[in-house]
Amino acid sequence: MTKTAGAAVDASTIAVDSQVALEVGGHEAVIRQTYKDSVGVMTWSVGMTNATGHHVERYVGKPQTLQHCMDIFAWALTNYARAVRKAFAGHKITKAQFAAALSFHWNTGAIGRAEWVKLWKAGKIKEGRASMVDNWSKPAEIAGRRKKEHDLFFDGKWSNDGTMTEYTRVKANMTPDWSSAKRVNVSAELKAAFSKVMIPAMDKDPEPDAPVPVPTLSPAVPTTPTPIPASTAAERHKWPVWLWLAFFIPIALAFAGAFFWKGF
Template sequence: MNIVDADVALELASHEGLVRQAYKDSVGVLTWSIGVTNASGHKVDRYIGKPQTLEHCLAVYVWLLEAKYAPAVRSAFKGRSLTKAQFAAALSFHYNTGAIGRADWVKEWVAGDVAGARKAIMNWCTPKEITARRMAERDLFFDGKWSNDGRVTEYIRVTAKMTPDWGSGKRIDARAAIAAALGDKPAAPAPTAAPAPANDNAPAPRGWLAALLALFKRIAA
């Protein structure tokens, strides 16, 4: 079964921005860390005016990837085997759009129409600023071409209007922090590379996810 490992988490993160305190995105949605919103089940209001450590930001991020987003990707491709590159690309697409279960390109690929799927993934380019990300996901899924170098753009300041100060962006190496969140060794650049429970009814975590939750509890204590 495909899992969220360092390569997968870093590839997706490379398409997002990191802000350690809660901010408002381009349409006013309260957001934190790497694209985490209240819709994920992890309430981000607690981070208004309260920047968190990089380790905590990324621990919650990778936990949500595995607990909330990866299951939908696995379900959408049920019965078909995915490479790690394909899983990473599909997970990035779903994290951004929430549409892995209804996207035509997924259905076409599962049905065996690879050429049609490759073309159809580019139908998801609204707003136009997302085009470069969609191209990267396409190239990763269909050609196995990774695009991340282990770094993420962090915006270190938030304005009085709670929007990121875009001029404060800097590239940081996130490999060690991602590896720590996963309880793994630091990842090499991809080839050419405890969070709080999402809700009270979430299933009990197992394996490395349980260890990750234990780590969060120690951090939060």
């Protein structure tokens, strides 16, 4: 796409928006119901696991709307961005560089220790360029993504066209059906995700280090149990009339028999 470096600003002032999210998402895939990744970890939406703080088991066999998937992706991505701002603290970066670094971190979780970041901050641009590609392009399947992140960070070249790969089917063993891939446009959903304030409830403290507002829960998942009214609870302990009769009639007959025989 067109080379658009943009103005460099303090890293702490850059926020995640739909353009940034689209760039990250363009390298990922979305699956609307829970599946198992290559090592058997429960995963959902755009590669999200319970480590985000949002429990994904609730979506086993329950595909969600594309909007819900993008809402939670936007929420999680915003939390991951904190580590990127921390890594570039005290430095000015462009929005393109922020997006590239966030994509790298979403994929590797290594923005805080990557050598290319340290080299760039030290002004060793040429060495940083080489380090990003040479040290972070394994396995081979990731090389294309890393090259795009490299081109975005160092040359300001955005690569996403507003679409993501979606796998529409999950097998009985909970692995994706790779033959079900299709390209879907998620531009509208991500714009909507960043245009509203989400006030959801958390399952647990989030990871990585994010004090999170909250992601929305699936509408199909109950929140708190409905209390049983006292009257209803009491009714459940009442014996039916026939049970009372069955209990007391034998006792009454026993007393009557004892009284009768005593008379003799």
